[in-house]
Amino acid sequence: MLPDRRMKEQDVSWNVRGTYFENCPCDMVCPCSTSGMSMPADYDRCTVLLAFHIDEGNVDGLDISGLNAAVLVDTPKLMTDGNWKLGMFMDAAASTEQAEAIGGVFSGALGGPMAALGPLVGEMIGMETVPIEYVDDGKRHSIKAGDLLDIEIEDFVPPGSTTGEVSMLTGLALPVSSTVTVARATRSSINAFGYDLSQDGKNGHSAPFAWSG
Numbered sequence: 001m002l003p004d005r006r007m008k009e010q011d012v013s014w015n016v017r018g019t020y021f022e023n024c025p026c027d028m029v030c031p032c033s034t035s036g037m038s039m040p041a042d043y044d045r046c047t048v049l050l051a052f053h054i055d056e057g058n059v060d061g062l063d064i065s066g067l068n069a070a071v072l073v074d075t076p077k078l079m080t081d082g083n084w085k086l087g088m089f090m091d092a093a094a095s096t097e098q099a100e101a102i103g104g105v106f107s108g109a110l111g112g113p114m115a116a117l118g119p120l121v122g123e124m125i126g127m128e129t130v131p132i133e134y135v136d137d138g139k140r141h142s143i144k145a146g147d148l149l150d151i152e153i154e155d156f157v158p159p160g161s162t163t164g165e166v167s168m169l170t171g172l173a174l175p176v177s178s179t180v181t182v183a184r185a186t187r188s189s190i191n192a193f194g195y196d197l198s199q200d201g202k203n204g205h206s207a208p209f210a211w212s213g
Contacts, residue, residue: 016057021141021206024048036173059101083122112213113175153204180205
């Protein structure tokens with residue numbers, strides 16, 4: 001079930017905290033992310049997968065901690081042209097009520113950072129409910145959702161670095177976080193909503209996030 005857009009009309013208080021990562025077909029580093037979507041992607045379409053793990057979350061008193069979600073977005077070369085296609089992957093471990101709450105948060109129906117992207121979405125292409133395994137070991141971040149998603153990105157540490165610190169991008173106008181890592185996909189397979197994609201070796205970012213509405 002897709003998020004009920006009527007939820008945004010209700011007075012719902014919520015907060016979520018966790019980690020996220022993304023993978024898109026751009027070469028390192030994605031011009032869309034670094035320019036606040038004012039520069040075109042490297043290729044004719046941008047198919048970006050955003051994966052979320054909720055460490056702690058509460059939506060109008062409903063606990064959604066420990067659950068996962070992902071969003072696949074298909075955009076034109078210049079994201080601000082709009083007419084995005086958007087599909088969601090919902091954790092099968094979520095109850096019906098939890099799924100509705102998570103969908104409201106990550107679709108922007110309940111406000112918050114993702115709501116700013118709402119006017120750009122032209123088509124909701126579906127929702128898949130599937131067991132989701134999300135792993136974050138600090139520098140490697142992965143999601144596996146049945147046969148639909150199998151993606152891992154690794155944060156980039158410059159060769160010869162004496163500190164081992166991950167390269168970061170700061171001051172960004174992104175809905176998830178203004179600071180994200182530089183990363184690349186070590187594996188990437190997306191087979192859902194009519195897409196059959198491999199974005200191995202392509203761009204990635206990761207960051208903690210904390211939202212409320």
